[in-house]
Amino acid sequence: xxxxxxxxxxxxxxxxxxxxxxxxxxxxxxxxxxxxxxxxxxxxxxxxxxxxxxxxxxxxxxxxxxxxxxxxxxxxxxxxxxxxxxxxxxxxxxxxxxxxxxxxxxxxxxxxx
Amino acid sequence: xxxxxxxxxxxxxxxxxxxxxxxxxxxxxxxxxxxxxxxxxxxxxxxxxxxxxxxxxxxxxxxxxxxxxxxxxxxxxxxxxxxxxxxxxxxxxxxxxxxxxxxxxxxxxxxxxx
Numbered sequence: 001x002x003x004x005x006x007x008x009x010x011x012x013x014x015x016x017x018x019x020x021x022x023x024x025x026x027x028x029x030x031x032x033x034x035x036x037x038x039x040x041x042x043x044x045x046x047x048x049x050x051x052x053x054x055x056x057x058x059x060x061x062x063x064x065x066x067x068x069x070x071x072x073x074x075x076x077x078x079x080x081x082x083x084x085x086x087x088x089x090x091x092x093x094x095x096x097x098x099x100x101x102x103x104x105x106x107x108x109x110x111x112x113x
Numbered sequence: 114x115x116x117x118x119x120x121x122x123x124x125x126x127x128x129x130x131x132x133x134x135x136x137x138x139x140x141x142x143x144x145x146x147x148x149x150x151x152x153x154x155x156x157x158x159x160x161x162x163x164x165x166x167x168x169x170x171x172x173x174x175x176x177x178x179x180x181x182x183x184x185x186x187x188x189x190x191x192x193x194x195x196x197x198x199x200x201x202x203x204x205x206x207x208x209x210x211x212x213x214x215x216x217x218x219x220x221x222x223x224x225x226x227x
Contacts, residue, residue, distance in 0.1 A: 004155065032212045043117070043203070046215035089156070093212035100146075100171060101216070103155035 002026055004092050006104035013080050014112050020076045021107040023090030027071035031096050035064055035075055036089040038106070044089060047075075080111045115139050119204050119219035126194045126226045134189040134222050136204030144207045145187040146171070146216065147179060149200040156203065162187055163210070194226045 005024045013019050023033070032051045038044040048057040053068040061078045077084055087108045091101035117138045126132055136145065143164050148156040158171030162181040176198060178190045187206075191198055202222045207214035 034215065036216075036218075041220075043218035043220045044216075045218070049213060049215050051213065091156075095212065097212055098210055099212045100158050100161065101212075103148075103157070105153065105155045 002092075002094055002102055004090055004102050004104035006088075006090050006107050008107060009105070010108040010110070012110045012112065015081060017080050017111075018076065018078045019080055019109065020074050021088065021109075023073045023075070023092075023104055025071050025073075025090075025092045026094075027068055029094045030068045030071070031093045031099055033066055033073050033093075034089075034091045034101060035073070036091070038087045038089055040086070047088075075107075077109070080109070082111045082113050085109055085111045117204055117206055117217050117219040119202075119222045121222060122220070123223050124225070126191075126224065128195060128226060130194050131190070131192050132194065132224075133191075134202055134204075134224075136187045136189070136206075136219060137185055138187075138204075138206040138217070139185065140206060140208070140217065141184070142206035142208050142217070143184070144210060144214065145181065146205045146207075147177070147187065147189045148203045148205065149173065150203060150221070151200050159189065159202075191224075194224075196226045198224065199226045200224060 035047040036044040050066040055066040087106040091103040093099040146161040160179040165184040204219040205216040
């Protein structure tokens with residue numbers, strides 16, 4: 001069974017803190033990794049799609065790195081703001097160009113003002 | 114900007130009843146997906162479609178049927194609802210296969226089966 005593990009399960013930080021969390025996955029047959037941001041009562045929205053070992057992507061204060069050889073990705077948020085409060089989902093495709101995504105359980109981030 | 118729209122948003126069913134969830138997307142996407150979200154679990158793929166007239170089974174297809182008669186619509190049916198199908202259902206679409214194409218999600222449909 002291919003599992004995508006996310007840690008921590010939840011995280012509470014103060015406004016202005018920088019934070020990061022992890023997505024771990026079996027590295028064999030890796031094809032692509034997605035990060036999604038999911039605010040309560042809204043739909044998940046894509047942050048990044050990453051495919052290459054060593055990839056680094058950035059969107060505003062949020063960035064992500066990918067290590068396909070050791071099977072992990074980090075998501076970083078610099079200077080957290082209350083509006084960053086959300087669940088961050090990681091999903092991995094092992095099935096090549098015709099594969100589907102396997103989702104982790106998410107990391108729930110709460111940012112206190 | 115409608116994106117992906119799901120109807121209904123909420124529904125309560127009795128065991129054995131049937132219902133259909135409708136997903137509509139206005140982005141001309143080829144690929145569409147139905148997921149379910151249960152407490153303590155990641156999103157799990159129920160069925161998906163790679164184009165009009167096609168459907169395929171995902172990770173947890175039992176008890177569900179789907180149809181994609183029009184490119185913009187993807188229907189999820191429960192023929193005889195069971196309490197185990199109480200869940201939040203998400204539809205998603207993408208312009209490329211989910212491997213490299215980001216998913217665009219609807220806002221979810223909360224289904225309770227009594």
